[in-house]
Amino acid sequence: MAAAKAAGKTAAKGAPPTEAEGAEGAEAQPARSRKKKLILLALPVLLLGGGAGVWFSGLLGGAPAPAEQAAEAGAAREAAENRQPVFIAMPDITANLNAPGRRGPFIRLRSQIEVAGAQDAAALQAAMPRLVDLFTTYLREVRPEELRGSAGTHRLREELIARANVAAAPARVTDVLFTEILVQ
CATH class of the missing domain: 3.30.479.30 (Band 7 domain)
Structure with missing residues (x-):
């Protein structure tokens, strides 16, 4: 543990990292960047999917209910015939x-x-x-x-x-x- 503290102090002072520290940092860096990329790619997909679900559910005035569509189609057909x-x-x-x-x-x-x-x-x-x-x-x-x-x-x-x-x-x-x- 004391060795880890000492290594941390040397790294903090600007000394070059030892092989053990370099290996840990190299493994931690790609794992973090992968997680960030995954989040950045998944976030827009989730937002678009959620927005589409809310829109088509009718909460935002999206697609009308099937009964409303049938009534509108019937009225349009009747108006065209008249x-x-x-x-x-x-x-x-x-x-x-x-x-x-x-x-x-x-x-x-x-x-x-x-x-x-x-x-x-x-x-x-x-x-x-x-x-x-x-x-x-x-x-x-x-x-x-x-x-x-x-x-x-x-x-x-x-x-x-x-x-x-x-x-x-x-x-x-x-x-x-x-x-x-x-x-x-």
């Missing part, structure tokens, strides 16, 4: 296109708007003057070359849907169907 698409005819729109020259080209557009249900159709009918104004204003800024080809027609449809959704909010416009597009 909401048949409704088509509303737009008045004919004639507008000059944005082109240089004294006598520029014009467009005549005849279309129908598809909405999700009767409530949306009523909201769209109420907003019809605003909708015609937005469509006409947009068409006056379009250049004739932007309307060429199927890609031009597709871009026109997307722009008109976006404007219709703005005009008829909170109603939702699902599509704009072209009956006639005439560019002269």
